[in-house]
Amino acid sequence: MSSIGSAAAATRTFKVWRGERGTGEFKSFTAEISPGMVVLDAIHQIQATQAPDLACRWNCKAGKCGSCSAEVNGKPRLMCLTRMESLPDGDVTVTPMKSFPSIKDLVTDVSWNYEQNKKITPFTPAKRGAAGVAADGTFRMQQVDVERSQEFRKCIECFLCQDTCHVIRDHDKKEVFSGPRFFVRAASLEMHPVDTADREPFLKHTGGIGFCNITKCCTEVCPEHIKITDNAIIPLKERVADRYYDPVVMLWRWMFKKKG
Amino acid sequence: MNQLSSPVAAPQGSGFGATLRTDQWWLGPLATGSLLLAFLIYSTIAAFIGGNYWVPGTNYLSPFYSPELWGTSPHAIFGIAPSWWPTGILPFSAALLILGGPAGFRLTCYYYRKAYYRSLWFDPVACAVGEPRKSYWGENSLPLILWNLHRYFLYLAIIFVFVLLYDGILAHFFPVNADGSAFANYHFLANGQPNPAFNAGGPLEPHHHVFGMSLVSLTLLINPLLIAGYTFGCHSLRHLVGGKKDCFSCGNPVRFKAWSFVSFLNRNHAVWAMASLVMVGFADIYVRLVAMGIWPQVRFF
Ligand code: SF4
Ligand code: SF4
Ligand code: FES
Numbered sequence: 001m002s003s004i005g006s007a008a009a010a011t012r013t014f015k016v017w018r019g020e021r022g023t024g025e026f027k028s029f030t031a032e033i034s035p036g037m038v039v040l041d042a043i044h045q046i047q048a049t050q051a052p053d054l055a056c057r058w059n060c061k062a063g064k065c066g067s068c069s070a071e072v073n074g075k076p077r078l079m080c081l082t083r084m085e086s087l088p089d090g091d092v093t094v095t096p097m098k099s100f101p102s103i104k105d106l107v108t109d110v111s112w113n114y115e116q117n118k119k120i121t122p123f124t125p126a127k128r129g130a131a132g133v134a135a136d137g138t139f140r141m142q143q144v145d146v147e148r149s150q151e152f153r154k155c156i157e158c159f160l161c162q163d164t165c166h167v168i169r170d171h172d173k174k175e176v177f178s179g180p181r182f183f184v185r186a187a188s189l190e191m192h193p194v195d196t197a198d199r200e201p202f203l204k205h206t207g208g209i210g211f212c213n214i215t216k217c218c219t220e221v222c223p224e225h226i227k228i229t230d231n232a233i234i235p236l237k238e239r240v241a242d243r244y245y246d247p248v249v250m251l252w253r254w255m256f257k258k259k260g
Numbered sequence: 261m262n263q264l265s266s267p268v269a270a271p272q273g274s275g276f277g278a279t280l281r282t283d284q285w286w287l288g289p290l291a292t293g294s295l296l297l298a299f300l301i302y303s304t305i306a307a308f309i310g311g312n313y314w315v316p317g318t319n320y321l322s323p324f325y326s327p328e329l330w331g332t333s334p335h336a337i338f339g340i341a342p343s344w345w346p347t348g349i350l351p352f353s354a355a356l357l358i359l360g361g362p363a364g365f366r367l368t369c370y371y372y373r374k375a376y377y378r379s380l381w382f383d384p385v386a387c388a389v390g391e392p393r394k395s396y397w398g399e400n401s402l403p404l405i406l407w408n409l410h411r412y413f414l415y416l417a418i419i420f421v422f423v424l425l426y427d428g429i430l431a432h433f434f435p436v437n438a439d440g441s442a443f444a445n446y447h448f449l450a451n452g453q454p455n456p457a458f459n460a461g462g463p464l465e466p467h468h469h470v471f472g473m474s475l476v477s478l479t480l481l482i483n484p485l486l487i488a489g490y491t492f493g494c495h496s497l498r499h500l501v502g503g504k505k506d507c508f509s510c511g512n513p514v515r516f517k518a519w520s521f522v523s524f525l526n527r528n529h530a531v532w533a534m535a536s537l538v539m540v541g542f543a544d545i546y547v548r549l550v551a552m553g554i555w556p557q558v559r560f561f
Contacts, residue, residue, distance in 0.1 A: 017271045022270075024271070026271065071272070071280065071388065073280060073281060073282045073283075074272065074279045074280030074281030074282065074388055075281060075283075075387075075388060076387075076388060088282060088283070090282065093271075093280050093282075095271040095272060095280060096271075098270050098271075098272045098388070131510075132507070132510070141509075142508070142509030144508045144509055144516060145507055145508055145509050148508075164387050164388055166383065166384040166387075166391060167396070167398065169388070170384060170390065170391045170396075171391075171394070171396040173396070190506070191506050192506060193506050193507035193509075193510065195506070208398075208400070210398055210399050210400035210405065211396070211397075211398035211399070211400055212398065212399070213373065213374075213377050213383065213398050213399055213404070214370055214373055214374050214377075214399075215374050215377050215378055215383070215384060216374055217384065217387035217388070220387050221387065229374075230495070230526065230527075230529075234370055234495045234499075235495075235498070235499055235503050237408070238411075238495065238496060238499035238503065238504070239499070239504065240408075241408040241409070241410075241411070242499075242504065244408075245405075245408040245409060246408075246409065246411065
């Protein structure tokens with residue numbers, strides 16, 4: 001850290017994981033660090049000068065495409081948003097996301113996530129002419145209602161939350177748990193004023209929201225600073241509790257035939 | 261890639277504590293875990309002691325013992341001890357009757373769940389750090405599935421906020437005799453033993469109360485305010501007052517206001533939770549030490 005900002009040619013050693021399909025090893029590279037540099041810059045420099053076949057995904061270099069997810073010094077992060085100044089002195093390790101199958105070097109196969117996405121009923125607006133929806137199918141939303149789902153819409157699908165979530169990372173519950181990113185998506189739809197679909201059964205059964213133990217690692221790593229646990233998961237857990245666990249609410253709904 | 265040496269499944273390794281993190285990830289869970297354990301041990305001991313939870317000559321009452329349904333202090337609502345209490349097996353303590361409410365609230369609280377799953381159960385101990393156990397059921401089966409009923413403890417906890425607030429206000433009124441001296445004619449001493457100086461012929465009630473303030477009375481007033489900040493930031497309350505609605509602008513302005521207020525407190529729920537935990541523990545310690553004559557109450561007026 002101290003060397004940054006002083007004269008030119010500060011160098012850092014990068015230990016980059018290289019390998020294919022689950023096997024590999026750390027390779028050491030040296031990169032020249034200049035002020036303002038991010039880890040992705042260093043990886044590009046290594047590609048350009050020492051390892052042309054080093055595989056990594058990237059696109060925008062602005063933290064908006066969600067491609068460059070990796071683990072820097074053991075922490076799941078976007079390489080393009082990880083400034084060198086923010087890292088302590090010493091070697092920098094760069095590894096692929098742990099929770100997804102490795103393809104090559106820093107590139108992993110994240111297709112499991114797209115499978116989860118398909119399980120979520122898409123936006124289903126109320127019929128034309130129904131409350132809140134005009135005859136031509138348009139609807140107006142007030143700012144207070146927009147704000148709630150706007151937070152969730154910031155998601156760039158970097159899948160860092162999925163990578164960090166211990167239910168996936170340590171317990172490999174991919175068969176029964178969809179993960180924080182998809183609770184965020186479900187929340188953005190469930191809390192939409194004119195949406196009519198019911199995703200609570202999905203959340204309880206297929207999505208496995210009960211496996212989440214609200215330990216907030218997803219929130220800790222989200223580069224969009226979405227309050228995943230507080231604003232998406234816990235409110236959804238409360239809705240699931242209303243529907244499936246709270247005897248008083250269940251009785252009330254049964255008596256007055258109110259659905260979800 | 262056949263020239264690769266020493267193949268391993270994942271560079272991060274596996275097993276408890278396995279990580280490539282270089283920061284002091286263990287510091288947070290260590291601090292949280294120590295605090296939780298310390299509180300757990302202290303509050304258990306304090307709850308079983310059954311004495312020195314009030315201070316004669318004042319209206320100080322330890323928050324662990326409030327509301328005091330039965331007990332030896334003048335705050336007891338129903339008398340000295342319930343007849344059904346198995347005194348032979350377990351000496352009576354007023355705290356044991358009521359502590360389940362606040363304890364259950366904190367045990368099932370979304371913040372504390374995170375805190376103890378991480379720091380005491382290591383599930384996970386920190387983000388991207390390996391866990392000790394392979395098996396995992398989450399909050400999907402017994403017993404943790406019951407935590408879904410957190411809201412019922414919330415209903416109880418709201419009652420406690422007002423009880424403790426009442427105690428905090430009452431602590432500022434000091435019982436005195438007609439001549440202004442501190443009222444002392446109690447049946448029992450603070451430690452629960454009969455008061456040898458009790459005078460059945462003398463006044464059994466204080467003549468009146470005078471307004472006053474001390475470090476203890478302030479502690480007992482700040483304590484419920486912190487507890488209120490914690491309780492009214494509860495995630496279940498946030499859902500109940502408005503979060504369950506999909507539309508805030510559809511004729512729910514009051515709900516939206518309430519939801520915004522709870523959301524505001526909820527943003528720092530962890531801070532409120534820990535601050536109120538430390539404070540409620542300190543309030544009991546302070547009352548206890550004053551009752552035992554070890555610490556001064558520091559009366560301002
Ligand atoms: S809060 Fe839940 S979803 Fe998020 S990382 Fe923790 S267990 Fe996973
Ligand atoms: S919720 Fe955050 S961490 Fe998860 S995929 Fe979206 S942007 Fe990435
Ligand atoms: S390159 Fe687009 S998020 Fe990093």
